[in-house]
Amino acid sequence: MNNRSEFSSKLGFVLAAAGSAVGLGNIWRFPYLAAKYGGGLFLLMYVFFVVTFGFAIMTAEIAIGRKTQLSPIGAYTALNKKYGFIGVIASLVAFLILPYYSVIGGWVIKYFVTFLTGGQASTAQDTFFTSFIASPIEPVLWQILFVLATLAVVLKGVKDGIEKASKILMPVLIVLSVVVAIYSITLPGAMEGVKYFLIPDFSRFSIQSVLAALGQMFYSLSLAMGIMITYGSYLKKEDDLEKSVKQIELFDSGIAILAGFMVIPAVFAFSGGDEAALNAGPGLMFVTLPKVFNTMGMSTLVGSAFFLLVLFAALTSSISLMEAVVSTVCDQFKLERKKASILVAVTAVILGIPSSLGNGIWSEFKILNMNFLDLMDFITNAVLMPIGALLTCIFIGYVIKVKVISDEVKISSKFKREKVFTVMIKYIAPMCIVAILVTSVLSALGLLTL
Numbered sequence: 017m018n019n020r021s022e023f024s025s026k027l028g029f030v031l032a033a034a035g036s037a038v039g040l041g042n043i044w045r046f047p048y049l050a051a052k053y054g055g056g057l058f059l060l061m062y063v064f065f066v067v068t069f070g071f072a073i074m075t076a077e078i079a080i081g082r083k084t085q086l087s088p089i090g091a092y093t094a095l096n097k098k099y100g101f102i103g104v105i106a107s108l109v110a111f112l113i114l115p116y117y118s119v120i121g122g123w124v125i126k127y128f129v130t131f132l133t134g135g136q137a138s139t140a141q142d143t144f145f146t147s148f149i150a151s152p153i154e155p156v157l158w159q160i161l162f163v164l165a166t167l168a169v170v171l172k173g174v175k176d177g178i179e180k181a182s183k184i185l186m187p188v189l190i191v192l193s194v195v196v197a198i199y200s201i202t203l204p205g206a207m208e209g210v211k212y213f214l215i216p217d218f219s220r221f222s223i224q225s226v227l228a229a230l231g232q233m234f235y236s237l238s239l240a241m242g243i244m245i246t247y248g249s250y251l252k253k254e255d256d257l258e259k260s261v262k263q264i265e266l267f268d269s270g271i272a273i274l275a276g277f278m279v280i281p282a283v284f285a286f287s288g289g290d291e292a293a294l295n296a297g298p299g300l301m302f303v304t305l306p307k308v309f310n311t312m313g314m315s316t317l318v319g320s321a322f323f324l325l326v327l328f329a330a331l332t333s334s335i336s337l338m339e340a341v342v343s344t345v346c347d348q349f350k351l352e353r354k355k356a357s358i359l360v361a362v363t364a365v366i367l368g369i370p371s372s373l374g375n376g377i378w379s380e381f382k383i384l385n386m387n388f389l390d391l392m393d394f395i396t397n398a399v400l401m402p403i404g405a406l407l408t409c410i411f412i413g414y415v416i417k418v419k420v421i422s423d424e425v426k427i428s429s430k431f432k433r434e435k436v437f438t439v440m441i442k443y444i445a446p447m448c449i450v451a452i453l454v455t456s457v458l459s460a461l462g463l464l465t466l
């Protein structure tokens with residue numbers, strides 16, 4: 017296994033892993049969840065979960081990858097022959113997320129191009145988004161473009177593709193995020209939004225908000241999908257693992273917080289402080305925000321900058337999804353990288369088409385009252401991901417034992433948070449994961465209203 021690719025430096029690894037973590041989850045999902053579940057309170061819970069569960073599970077996954085130098089299926093099998101199936105679940109999640117993530121990535125390219133070419137006035141119309149995603153051909157073409165961009169990077173491999181792309185895209189993403197956030201919080205009337213986002217309102221506490229924050233944490237940190245195992249397998253033994261995890265978390269929470277600053281104050285300024293404007297759910301970024309940009313000065317510039325940064329965030333995440341699948345295909349079927357990458361990209365395009373058409377000509381076709389894209393999101397994030405995470409905790413805590421992981425971490429780190437790690441993996445994380453799983457399945461079956 018000594019010819020396995022490697023990141024050339026710890027910085028390269030951190031940027032790539034942070035690139036995976038920072039994505040649509042931070043910029044599109046986090047602000048609307050924060051808006052829905054009480055602003056500051058949600059933020060507080062989110063950060064708490066990141067530094068506890070998030071820290072434990074991310075450390076475990078990266079250590080598994082680095083220890084075994086293998087992609088998920090091989091990694092679990094190497095640690096214990098009977099448990100390779102956990103790797104199968106993890107790889108399956110990445111394989112199923114990639115297609116629909118690319119559909120949304122395609123929408124982002126469309127918005128970026130529309131703003132850049134000065135056509136933004138159309139994006140402010142009520143029907144723009146729904147009629148665009150309902151059309152049968154156009155979104156699929158943008159989706160193909162998004163997959164091709166991802167493929168171009170993955171084809172080039174770990175050092176020349178993923179690491180290089182992350183080193184360019186991530187700094188640009190940070191700079192643009194800071195600029196757009198400053199623009200947003202300095203709009204007249206935006207301060208109310210800043211307060212809403214930062215000051216916790218404990219009267220809005222609910223079990224649902226806790227579960228939403230937990231679920232968001234898993235999704236946002238790209239956990240339980242084989243990604244951190246795959247990237248960990250390219251990490252050098254001498255690179256400080258614990259510190260890397262801290263830095264990745266800092267990036268991820270930092271960009272989520274910046275996204276909150278970009279979106280929530282701008283919407284407040286636009287609506288004259290009416291909180292109802294925040295309740296657009298998933299439409300907040302594609303429907304409400306373009307309206308906000310259109311009423312403000314410099315809309316072409318700010319809108320293009322915003323959608324470019326979202327595009328970069330989405331790209332680095334889809335690169336990680338594709339890489340996790342490609343590296344599994346290479347390892348399991350002994351296929352060379354180029355063939356495996358093309359195969360995975362073609363599959364992602366084909367499997368993504370139903371997710372795209374489900375918003376239009378196939379919208380009648382529903383399972384559990386969900387269209388295809390929502391169904392894929394549900395199966396991966398609400399069902400398979402918690403199952404994978406739960407099995408990972410049980411596997412580490414009770415099958416191979418925590419010490420195996422701690423020893424790997426200690427090769428390069430002091431492992432100051434070892435106690436937190438152990439308690440989380442063995443006791444607290446499994447209980448919370450079961451709670452997420454049960455509530456999300458019951459609510460999808462209509463047995464519980466969230």
Ligand code: PFF
Binds near residue numbers: 238241243
């Ligand atoms: N963490 C990414 C985000 O926040 O958008 C999304 C993601 C990437 C989820 C990779 C899952 C994954 F495997």
